[in-house]
Amino acid sequence: MICAKDLTMTFQSADPQKPFVALDHLHCQIPKGCIYGLVGTNGAGKSTLMRLIAGVYRPVGGSIEIDGMPVWENPTAKARVMYIPDDLYFLPQSSLSKMADFYRSVYPNFSRERYRKLMRTFVLDEKAPLSSFSKGMRRQAATILGLSTMPDYLLFDETFDGLDPVMRKLVKQVIYNDILERKTTAIITSHSLRELEDTCDQLALLHKGGIVFESDVQNLKTAMFKVQIAFDHPFDQSVFADFDIVSYEQAGSVCNMILRGDREKNEQKLRAMHPLLCDLLPLNLEEVFLWETEALGYRFDEACEKGET
Amino acid sequence: MKTKKSIFHGRLYLEGLKRLRVLGFGLLAIALAVSILVPVTYIITNANATYDYYEPTKDWLPPQMTLQWDSICYSTLLFPFASPIFILVAFSFLFKRRESDLYHSIPYTRTCLYVSFVAAAMTWVWGITLLCSTVSGILWSLAPNVILPMADLFLLLRTSLLSSALLCGFMLLAVSLCGNLATTLLNFFLFMILPRLTLCLLGFTLEAGMPLTHLWYFCNGFFSTAWCLPLGLVSIIESRVDVTYTPMLIYSAAAALLLFVFAGICFAKRRSEMAGSSAQSRRMQHLFRCLFTLPFVFFTVFILLTETFEPALFLVLITVILLVYYLYELITTKRFRNLWNATPYLLAVLAGGLLFAGCYGAIYTTVLNREIDPADVEEVELEGNNLFIIKGTFEYDYFQNCVDRKNPSLIAEMTQSFQKTKDDFRSGSYYGQNASIVTFKLKNGTEVTRMVATHYLFESPVLANHRLEALPSTEEIYRIEIYLEQNSLYHRPSYLLQEDETDDFMSIFRREYDALSFEEKSIVKNSLSTSHSKNGHWVARIYGITKDGNAYQSHYLFSQEMKESLAWAEEHVWSDQTKTETEIN
Numbered sequence: 001m002i003c004a005k006d007l008t009m010t011f012q013s014a015d016p017q018k019p020f021v022a023l024d025h026l027h028c029q030i031p032k033g034c035i036y037g038l039v040g041t042n043g044a045g046k047s048t049l050m051r052l053i054a055g056v057y058r059p060v061g062g063s064i065e066i067d068g069m070p071v072w073e074n075p076t077a078k079a080r081v082m083y084i085p086d087d088l089y090f091l092p093q094s095s096l097s098k099m100a101d102f103y104r105s106v107y108p109n110f111s112r113e114r115y116r117k118l119m120r121t122f123v124l125d126e127k128a129p130l131s132s133f134s135k136g137m138r139r140q141a142a143t144i145l146g147l148s149t150m151p152d153y154l155l156f157d158e159t160f161d162g163l164d165p166v167m168r169k170l171v172k173q174v175i176y177n178d179i180l181e182r183k184t185t186a187i188i189t190s191h192s193l194r195e196l197e198d199t200c201d202q203l204a205l206l207h208k209g210g211i212v213f214e215s216d217v218q219n220l221k222t223a224m225f226k227v228q229i230a231f232d233h234p235f236d237q238s239v240f241a242d243f244d245i246v247s248y249e250q251a252g253s254v255c256n257m258i259l260r261g262d263r264e265k266n267e268q269k270l271r272a273m274h275p276l277l278c279d280l281l282p283l284n285l286e287e288v289f290l291w292e293t294e295a296l297g298y299r300f301d302e303a304c305e306k307g308e309t
Numbered sequence: 310m311k312t313k314k315s316i317f318h319g320r321l322y323l324e325g326l327k328r329l330r331v332l333g334f335g336l337l338a339i340a341l342a343v344s345i346l347v348p349v350t351y352i353i354t355n356a357n358a359t360y361d362y363y364e365p366t367k368d369w370l371p372p373q374m375t376l377q378w379d380s381i382c383y384s385t386l387l388f389p390f391a392s393p394i395f396i397l398v399a400f401s402f403l404f405k406r407r408e409s410d411l412y413h414s415i416p417y418t419r420t421c422l423y424v425s426f427v428a429a430a431m432t433w434v435w436g437i438t439l440l441c442s443t444v445s446g447i448l449w450s451l452a453p454n455v456i457l458p459m460a461d462l463f464l465l466l467r468t469s470l471l472s473s474a475l476l477c478g479f480m481l482l483a484v485s486l487c488g489n490l491a492t493t494l495l496n497f498f499l500f501m502i503l504p505r506l507t508l509c510l511l512g513f514t515l516e517a518g519m520p521l522t523h524l525w526y527f528c529n530g531f532f533s534t535a536w537c538l539p540l541g542l543v544s545i546i547e548s549r550v551d552v553t554y555t556p557m558l559i560y561s562a563a564a565a566l567l568l569f570v571f572a573g574i575c576f577a578k579r580r581s582e583m584a585g586s587s588a589q590s591r592r593m594q595h596l597f598r599c600l601f602t603l604p605f606v607f608f609t610v611f612i613l614l615t616e617t618f619e620p621a622l623f624l625v626l627i628t629v630i631l632l633v634y635y636l637y638e639l640i641t642t643k644r645f646r647n648l649w650n651a652t653p654y655l656l657a658v659l660a661g662g663l664l665f666a667g668c669y670g671a672i673y674t675t676v677l678n679r680e681i682d683p684a685d686v687e688e689v690e691l692e693g694n695n696l697f698i699i700k701g702t703f704e705y706d707y708f709q710n711c712v713d714r715k716n717p718s719l720i721a722e723m724t725q726s727f728q729k730t731k732d733d734f735r736s737g738s739y740y741g742q743n744a745s746i747v748t749f750k751l752k753n754g755t756e757v758t759r760m761v762a763t764h765y766l767f768e769s770p771v772l773a774n775h776r777l778e779a780l781p782s783t784e785e786i787y788r789i790e791i792y793l794e795q796n797s798l799y800h801r802p803s804y805l806l807q808e809d810e811t812d813d814f815m816s817i818f819r820r821e822y823d824a825l826s827f828e829e830k831s832i833v834k835n836s837l838s839t840s841h842s843k844n845g846h847w848v849a850r851i852y853g854i855t856k857d858g859n860a861y862q863s864h865y866l867f868s869q870e871m872k873e874s875l876a877w878a879e880e881h882v883w884s885d886q887t888k889t890e891t892e893i894n
Contacts, residue, residue: 011582012590054414056581079416089407091328105320106415 008061037200054083325429478568
């Protein structure tokens with residue numbers, strides 16, 4: 001389990017008195033064996049959190065532990081983590097096989113067998129210079145290398161960026177297999193909720209250095225639903241006083257609502273009101289996030305409009 | 310899994326070696342080429358050499374050449390200057406965020422990463438040096454008619470290895486404290502020269518503004534380039550400074566060790582997020598920028614304190630300071646906006662200049678106000694370094710061995726001379742270039758060392774008597790040359806006395822010298838070097854060894870009153886001259 005307590009990270013800014021706060025007293029617990037998705041706008045602190053988990057940065061305040069061990073300057077903890085950053089780096093003039101040699105020399109658990117297996121899955125030329133690879137191919141190469149180190153915790157920072165749909169599916173499949181086979185924990189950051197929707201077990205929204213929302217994906221998906229209902233007599237919102245309404249819009253005899261709660265129970269209660277029309281529609285993750293975070297005061301759609309989400 | 314909290318790891322070390330292989334093999338090729346080409350060229354050119362001046366007989370052997378230590382292997386001598394590049398390349402990952410992330414995420418402690426990479430870099434540096442020296446040594450040993458001094462080769466190697474270590478130490482400190490290439494290079498030079506340069510500038514200022522102080526001589530000794538091996542190497546190459554100079558070697562080794570340890574601590578505490586930025590924090594950036602500007606400020610203060618004030622020059626110097634200050638910021642951060650933020654810290658630079666001037670003022674006042682009461686003085690010591698008594702002469706050794714340093718008259722005369730020198734300085738009639746170092750050892754255990762005008766020392770009867778009273782004994786002399794000083798530099802008739810003639814000559818010379826008046830004796834002993842002798846005078850140059858085993862070389866003028874000695878010399882010089890000319894004809 002990864003456990004962050006009161007985690008704070010700052011960076012220097014032009015004004016020494018006012019450093020830029022990337023993470024502000026963040027608390028989170030990432031259980032073992034799950035796929036944990038981190039979403040948030042640029043500068044929300046996703047990559048900083050990743051680097052802190054990987055032991056690249058030393059926290060300014062608070063602590064971050066992996067299975068009870070602090071990560072900073074702890075080779076035992078760091079050996080169990082593989083960080084695949086957004087901005088990939090490979091040694092100059094290196095090929096995939098050269099990089100594999102490098103990883104093999106620095107990571108004690110590097111598996112040559114797994115590397116070979118993954119090389120068969122992703123068809124890449126291991127002798128070609130990595131500088132000649134496309135962005136997507138470089139991502140594949142980084143995934144191969146990262147998984148070959150046999151880590152317990154895999155940190156993917158915007159990993160699916162630059163991958164075509166086929167390759168994206170393949171990379172996801174490889175990660176799933178690793179999780180199933182080895183009970184690996186994966187943390188994936190993305191700007192896109194749709195990307196994480198069908199991948200993650202848990203999701204967290206990071207905003208201004210703190211987690212503003214965290215939930216299980218399945219619960220999240222079923223916890224809210226859209227209702228379209230119509231009656232043959234006049235009505236208003238007071239009719240639905242027993243329901244947990246997140247949003248309510250009425251146009252004549254038809255109203256659209258977002259309800260929170262158990263879907264079956266709510267449906268039974270609505271049918272009991274003998275409506276002319278009653279449709280219950282599932283929400284996608286982005287819509288759930290939109291409503292949940294709006295309730296917390298975070299305008300997720302504003303970020304979408306800015307093209308950041 | 311095995312915990313790797315060790316300070317060194319073989320895998321990382323090998324990785325470090327691999328990281329440096331392109332640079333390593335490239336420089337190895339160049340260094341090796343130099344090491345091979347020099348002896349091989351000599352061997353080829355001398356293989357068929359003919360010796361026109363010698364009659365090739367059966368017993369004749371060609372002349373043997375003993376290699377000078379600095380000709381054995383140029384690569385060994387010059388390679389230390391390339392060694393910091395290895396450190397720069399090994400730790401270049403610190404300058405890029407992506408690369409820094411990779412190396413900081415691998416499962417090793419920072420100390421382990423530092424030690425392993427430093428070991429890898431030093432392996433390349435020292436390996437290349439050793440290999441080139443060995444190759445060069447082997448090739449020279451195969452060269453005909455060449456004597457390879459093996460001891461010199463090892464001394465050269467030791468000096469070279471230490472120099473590399475010291476230069477690498479400075480670079481390690483720079484890479485550990487800075488975040489990009491420009492800042493690292495600028496601070497590498499800054500760390501290397503700032504302490505020495507500051508002290509030298511203070512010494513220069515004191516020498517020019519307060520010549521009574523002895524500090525410049527201290528600076529010149531301890532802080533001269535000979536004390537720092539990399540700088541010393543330059544001196545060695547230029548003027549063949551002794552490579553075995555022990556204080557230089559100890560200083561360099563200790564400084565290198567300290568730098569390695571301190572840089573290691575800085576590296577372990579370094580924030581990895583500073584990769585790519587100029588310094589760890591804005592405060593550090595301000596500090597580095599101010600430190601970088603300080604030498605220019607000190608120089609300006611030096612000019613202001615020691616030269617007549619010229620507004621134009623002052624303006625130029627101020628412009629240079631501002632240019633250096635702002636250019637540093639611009640080069641290292643590449644942001645014009647930072648120039649404005651940097652401006653308030655110019656006050657720190659100004660404070661540095663004031664501190665420098667304050668140090669000078671404090672020393673100036675202390676020296677000028679220091680009174681010495683003869684009653685407080687236990688003994689005096691004199692170091693005649695110029696006109697009074699030259700080191701390495703018979704008179705110097707005689708004086709150091711025979712003078713009673715606790716003699717109250719001598720103490721009173723020295724105190725008085727010091728007081729007169731100070732009075733001269735206050736009145737502006739002091740000329741510091743004709744001064745000797747006098748150390749007053751006080752009864753309270755402290756020492757006061759001052760420069761005292763030499764002409765006042767000449768007035769001291771005790772010193773004059775000591776200086777004039779004796780001539781070297783015959784037993785101490787191993788060679789006497791007599792020559793006539795003439796206008797022509799190319800024709801100076803001389804005569805080297807035979808062993809059995811020394812007694813003869815010295816008995817006449819001593820008898821006549823003893824009979825001379827004080828003034829005449831002064832003329833004889835005033836001939837401190839040939840350049841001081843008068844045209845047409847005979848000069849005796851005497852080489853000897855004192856009772857303490859020190860070699861000396863003294864010059865004596867023949868006074869006009871020393872008629873018998875002159876006649877003896879004239880007879881031998883001219884007869885020898887005639888004999889030589891006849892032989893040539």
